[in-house]
Amino acid sequence: xxxxxxxxxxxxxxxxxxxxxxxxxxxxxxxxxxxxxxxxxxxxxxxxxxxxxxxxxxxxxxxxxxxxxxxxxxxxxxxxxx
Amino acid sequence: xxxxxxxxxxxxxxxxxxxxxxxxxxxxxxxxxxxxxxxxxxxxxxxxxxxxxxxxxxxxxxxxxxxxxxxxxxxxxxxxxxxxxxxxxxxxxxxxxxxxxxxxxxxxxxxxxxxxxxxxxxxxxxxxxxxxxxxxxxxxxxxxxxxxxxxxxxxxxxxxxxxxxxxxxxxxxxxxxxxxxxxxxxxxxxxxxxxxxxxxxxxxxxxx
Numbered sequence: 453x454x455x456x457x458x459x460x461x462x463x464x465x466x467x468x469x470x471x472x473x474x475x476x477x478x479x480x481x482x483x484x485x486x487x488x489x490x491x492x493x494x495x496x497x498x499x500x501x502x503x504x505x506x507x508x509x510x511x512x513x514x515x516x517x518x519x520x521x522x523x524x525x526x527x528x529x530x531x532x533x534x
Numbered sequence: 535x536x537x538x539x540x541x542x543x544x545x546x547x548x549x550x551x552x553x554x555x556x557x558x559x560x561x562x563x564x565x566x567x568x569x570x571x572x573x574x575x576x577x578x579x580x581x582x583x584x585x586x587x588x589x590x591x592x593x594x595x596x597x598x599x600x601x602x603x604x605x606x607x608x609x610x611x612x613x614x615x616x617x618x619x620x621x622x623x624x625x626x627x628x629x630x631x632x633x634x635x636x637x638x639x640x641x642x643x644x645x646x647x648x649x650x651x652x653x654x655x656x657x658x659x660x661x662x663x664x665x666x667x668x669x670x671x672x673x674x675x676x677x678x679x680x681x682x683x684x685x686x687x688x689x690x691x692x693x694x695x696x697x698x699x700x701x702x703x704x705x706x707x708x709x710x711x712x713x714x715x716x717x718x719x720x721x722x723x724x725x726x727x728x729x730x731x732x733x734x735x736x737x738x739x740x741x742x
Contacts, residue, residue, distance in 0.1 A: 460659025462643070462650045469727035473708065475719075493664025497645075500665055504734040507674055508683055508702040516566040520584050524562055524591050525555070531595045532553035 459487045464494050468501050543607040550598045562591075565608065568704040569615050572714075575696050576619035578626055586622050590615045605713065612714035644731040668741045679740065686736035690729055697722060698729035 459467075464487055470476045471484050488495055516524075539547070549557025569590060573583040593614050601610060649663040668674055687695050696715060700706040706714070712722050 460650070460657075461661045461664075462645070462647070462659040465644045465731075466727075468644075469723060469730060473723055473726075475723060491660075493661035496665045496667065500668065500734055500738065501730060503668060503674060504683075504730055504737055505702050507679060507737065508687075508698065508730075508733060509705070510675075511680055511683060511703050512705070513567050513571070514563075516562065516570065517584075520570070520587065521562065521566070523584070523588055524566070525558070527588060527592055528555060528558045528595065531592070532555070 459483050461487075461491060461494050461497075464488075464491075465497055468498060471498075472501070472505075539603040539606055544603070547598065547601060547603075547607060550595065561611075565611055568700075569611070571699060571704065572612070572615060572696065573619045575692060575699060576616070576623040576628070578628055582622060582626070583619075586615070586619045589622075590618045593618065606710075609710060609713045612710070616714050616716075641728055644727070645735075665738065666742065668737070673741060674737075679737070682736055682740045683733055686733045687729070690732060693717075694725045694729040694732075697725040698733065701726055702730070 464484060467476065467480070467484060471481065476484060488498065546557045546561055550561070566587070569587050570583055573586040573590075574580060577583050577586060590611070594611060597614070601607070605613075649661060651658050651660050651662045655662075673679060687698060690698070693715070697711055700711045700714065701708065708719065708722055708726075711717075712719060715722070717725075
């Protein structure tokens with residue numbers, strides 16, 4: 453195990469999701485954050501991943517198509533009066 | 535440990551059992567649009583996805599009397615949805631390789647290896663072509679950018695598309711995704727990583 457070796461950028465980009473999901477062991481979180489402290493490229497990469505997640509989240513739609521909503525309500529009424 | 539049924543969910547369950555249309559409308563509002571989006575990843579057409587959602591609700595209504603609260607209501611709903619959608623997808627000859635286990639396919643690196651310094655360099659594995667700022671910021675917010683994201687998701691292997699859709703579009707927790715898809719924590723994370731990585735790459739290509 454080379455636990456104390458610095459992470460390379462190529463390694464860090466593979467760990468970004470584990471980092472954001474908080475599933476990295478504490479020691480690896482430290483290595484990850486130590487690397488970020490001096491590496492602008494990786495800082496930018498992490499920021500882009502966060503931006504990607506935020507943009508993807510904007511695709512959420514709350515509304516059902518009205519015809520489907522009517523169809524489901526009809527089904528419900530059929531069920532509840534059966 | 536999974537969060538079990540919340541008081542709010544229990545109120546809706548009791549409402550459904552009592553035949554309350556208001557409870558049904560609340561549930562439809564909470565989960566209907568998410569169900570339709572998830573269903574669409576399993577079947578070929580929007581029309582079939584709507585059938586799947588309708589079938590799911592019928593199964594929910596039939597089964598609500600037996601719902602025991604061993605999982606959250608949301609988990610239970612989406613288990614029924616994914617099972618219904620899977621069956622329908624298989625019948626259509628389109629099955630989603632859920633069990634596509636992390637690591638059994640060769641996906642390559644998250645970032646093109648050419649963008650890092652090679653082994654002969656002084657700092658091997660460090661950026662030679664680092665990512666640059668995405669500017670201007672309002673481009674990120676434009677409708678066309680969302681089209682780029684949608685196209686990138688459409689191009690993903692189905693299991694990756696499902697995970698990113700549930701997590702990042704519909705806001706499910708990792709546990710809710712694992713329960714709906716019946717996959718492991720690690721598998722969920724690897725699929726999410728691959729999916730997000732590809733969407734980031736598509737955005738980078740578009741914005742740079």
